[in-house]
Structures are given as structure tokens and as C-alpha cells.
Amino acid sequence: MTSALFSPITLRGLTLPNRVVVSPMCQYASEDGSATDWHLQHLGSFSLGAAGLVITEMTMVSRVGRISQKCAGLYSDENEKALKRVIDFCKTFGVAKQGVQIGHAGRKGSTQPPAQGGKPLKPEEGAWETLGPSPIPFGEGWPLPREMNKTDLKQVLDEFVSAVQRADRVGYDLVEIHGGHGYLLNQFLSPLANQRSDEYGGSVEKRMRYPLEVFAACREVWPKDKPMGIRVSAVDWVDGGTTVEDTVAFAKELKKLGCDFVDVSSGNVDLRQKVPFAPAFNAPFAERVRREADIPTMVVGLITKAREAEEIVASGKADMIVIGRAAMWDPRWAWHAAEELGAETPYAPKTMPSHPKMRPQVFPNRAATTA
Structure with missing residues (x-):
């Protein structure tokens, strides 16, 4: 069976x-944005065979755009320079x-790392205006963010572009723009966070305008032979929030701009959310976006x-x-899944002694196929 x-x-x-893709996972282990030895271990381990693609954690376009100081x-x-060393x-x-x-974290920035409570920073802790x-x-209990004016919009867009250009110099094969989980671009998309009366607020067409402008500017400077996609929160799980119909409309516009994939998640824009957690609970949204x-x-x-x-x-x-x-939990997830499904997946050269075909005494079913 294939x-x-x-x-x-x-x-x-x-x-x-x-x-199989390893999800970007915030590590809160950087020093003024710079990767440390932890990232060598964290990303290096996954790169040996956890998946075909490993995505580095949400990487911020500015200090103001950080979730936390870490x-x-x-x-x-x-x-x-630090991230190039890791990659x-x-x-x-x-x-x-x-x-x-x-x-960019937007209004969810200026907080403690989750392990320290995840609460908004106090002035004496180094809080900044979001x-x-x-x-x-x-x-x-969260501070009011400053409503972005035209100057702010242009500056943040330019910061996204600069970060994408740096990502190319680092040597990344793919970029994913974060447009979900309640961070800045998701805030523009969600009517729960966006109540502007200008061309960037109101209808879904207006609410998606700024995220589309950011994506288009980033796609323009990213190499044409390298893919670029976006993570979205398909629904907010709060009455009056983003709907899957909104997300489908957004995906259609993204495709026109050269978007290569949509990474479908949900929620995290509003603390009132009621998420029905269950295995693969976002799959119906991904299927609908893919089809429509x-x-x-x-x-x-x-x-x-x-x-x-x-x-x-x-x-x-x-x-x-x-x-x-x-x-x-299992940094060799793809190896073990491939074995269960009767498939093959790449092993890093220095890990090949552990491959089942090299250990027929442990995997006797492999003996006939490797003789």
C-alpha cells in the first residue's frame, strides 16, 4: 500500500x-531576538527526522512586535547571524x-513568557506600548493597544518585508506569515479586534486589506522559486468573530497574490473563546479552505x-x-509513523545505524525486504 x-x-x-511538518513553537529562549544554543538543540533534533519540513517558531519583525522579551x-x-548559525x-x-x-504580536505583546505567568508586563518590568x-x-487587565495610523501601517509592513529578506539570507527554504492565533494580522481580520471605520475595517473585504498588503509586499521580495504561505485562525470560536466563510474569502485573495499554502488553525484572538478540543479538530476547516x-x-x-x-x-x-x-514528545515521529504505515522517510546519515533495515533482529519483517 502506498x-x-x-x-x-x-x-x-x-x-x-x-x-509531515513540525509546527513553529515559541521557545522563549532568545536574547534580544537572537537564537541561542537551545535552538541548535531544539531545531537540530527535529531536523534529523521528525518531519520533511521544520518551521522555526514565530520570529518577530521588531522589538515592539514581540510577545515577550525572550x-x-x-x-x-x-x-x-545567530539564526543563520542554527539553520x-x-x-x-x-x-x-x-x-x-x-x-508581529500586536496587542498580545509586552507580556511575561508563559512559564512566568504570561501576564502583561508592568512598567517596572520593561513594558512597552503595543x-x-x-x-x-x-x-x-490587558493594556489598550495604540490604534495604528497610516505611518504605523507602513512601518510594520516594511518590518515584515525586512524580516523576510533576512530569512532568505539565513537560508530558509520556505516562509510562513503568521496571520492567526490572535496576533497582529489576525487582529485586523477579526471583527472582535478590528472596529476601524476607515478602509481597513468593517466588511471582511476591508478587514483583510492590510494582511493582504503585508503578504503581497513580502511575496514580492521573497525568491520566486521559494514557497510562501500563511497561518490563519479559521474561526474565532466566539459569537460575532471570524467565520470560515471569511477565511475562505481571504484564502481566495491570497491565492491571487501567489500564496502557496494556507496553514489552518483556529482561535486565540479572544479570551472568551470556547474551543471544542478534539483530535484533528481543525481538519474540517482545512478541507473547506482547500476545496473552496x-x-x-x-x-x-x-x-x-x-x-x-x-x-x-x-x-x-x-x-x-x-x-x-x-x-x-517524539522527535522521530516521522520515522515511527512511516514504519507503522509501511513507508520510507529520510534519515540523517549519522542516524542510519538505527534504521529498521539495519536491525533485522529487532525488525524481522524487514529482513526479506532488505536481503
Whole structure:
């Protein structure tokens, strides 16, 4: 039986050996945006065989755009140099292709790292003024963001462009713009966070205007042979919030701009959300975006089992599956899933002694196929 999950997929000039992606996961381990030795370990481990594509955590376009003081960034030469060291390491010893997620926290910035409570910073802790489409706080006890004026809009767009250019110099194979999880571009899309009365607020066409402008500017400077996509929150899980119909309309416009994939998640723009967590709970949204916008999709959200992932891809719900905590739990997830599904997946050269075909005493079913 041929595995759909372990079949290759080509996006522009990039061919991935399988449909497994390690999700960007904020590590809160950077120093003024610069990667540290932790990132060598974290990303290096996944790059040996957790997936065909590993995406670096949301990497911020500016200091103001950070979630916390420990967030990764691509806003300085030092950031770029430190991240290049990590990605060069991953490419030297690993087999996975490398992507990066570029974003801006907007009104969800200026907080403690989650392990320290995740609450908004106090002035004595180094708090900074956050930005947003409207002066609406993320939740009770959160500061009012400053409503972005035309100068702010242009500056942040330019910061996204600069970060994408740095990502190319670092050597990334793919870029994902973060347009979900309640961060800045998602705030523009959601009527819960965006109550502007100008050309950037109101109807879904106006609310998507700024994220589309940012995406178009980034796509323009990113190499034509390299894929660029976006993560979205398909629904807000709050009455009056973003709907899947909004997301489909957004995806259709993104496709016109050269978007190569939509990474489908949901929620996190409003603390009142009621999310029905269950395995692969975002798959129906990814399927609808894929079908109605006619664009490749990734799907993230409590996908942990090989056969579950296989069914998602084989049935056409999504083109790729994205794992986060499952990869942390098992940094060789793709190896083990391939073995369960009777498929093959790349192993880094220095890890080949562990391949089942090299250990027929442990995997007797492999003896006949490797004789």
C-alpha cells in the first residue's frame, strides 16, 4: 500500500519528501531576538527526522512586535547571524527542509513568557506600548493597544518585508506569515479586534486589506522559486468573530497574490473563546479552505497518530499535517509513523545505524525486504 502521508509534495521549487511538518513553537529562549544554543538543540533534533519540513517558531519583525522579551526575532544583524548559525547547523547534519514563521504580536505583546505567568508586563518590568487595529485590549487587565495610523501601517509592513529578506539570507527554504492565533494580522481580520471605520475595517473585504498588503509586499521580495504561505485562525470560536466563510474569502485573495499554502488553525484572538478540543479538530476547516479556495492546506491541532494523519491526507482534508507537541514528545515521529504505515522517510546519515533495515533482529519483517 502506498502512503499518502509519505508521498512527496512540490511547492514551487521546493519538494518535500513527505507531508509531515513540525509546527513553529515559541521557545522563549532568545536574547534580544537572537537564537541561542537551545535552538541548535531544539531545531537540530527535529531536523534529523521528525518531519520533511521544520518551521522555526514565530520570529518577530521588531522589538515592539514581540510577545515577550525572550521571543525570537529577525529585526537586527545580530538576530540574522545567530539564526543563520542554527539553520546552517540543521542543514549540515539534518535532512529536513527549513521554514520560518514571521509575525508581529500586536496587542498580545509586552507580556511575561508563559512559564512566568504570561501576564502583561508592568512598567517596572520593561513594558512597552503595543499596537493594534483598534484600541481594544486582548482581555480584562490587558493594556489598550495604540490604534495604528497610516505611518504605523507602513512601518510594520516594511518590518515584515525586512524580516523576510533576512530569512532568505539565513537560508530558509520556505516562509510562513503568521496571520492567526490572535496576533497582529489576525487582529485586523477579526471583527472582535478590528472596529476601524476607515478602509481597513468593517466588511471582511476591508478587514483583510492590510494582511493582504503585508503578504503581497513580502511575496514580492521573497525568491520566486521559494514557497510562501500563511497561518490563519479559521474561526474565532466566539459569537460575532471570524467565520470560515471569511477565511475562505481571504484564502481566495491570497491565492491571487501567489500564496502557496494556507496553514489552518483556529482561535486565540479572544479570551472568551470556547474551543471544542478534539483530535484533528481543525481538519474540517482545512478541507473547506482547500476545496473552496482551491489552494493547498496544512492543518494543525491535536494530530498525534500516524493513521489519523494518513487519513487526513488520503481523504483530501489537507495536503500536509502539522505536529507540535507530538514532535516534542517524539522527535522521530516521522520515522515511527512511516514504519507503522509501511513507508520510507529520510534519515540523517549519522542516524542510519538505527534504521529498521539495519536491525533485522529487532525488525524481522524487514529482513526479506532488505536481503
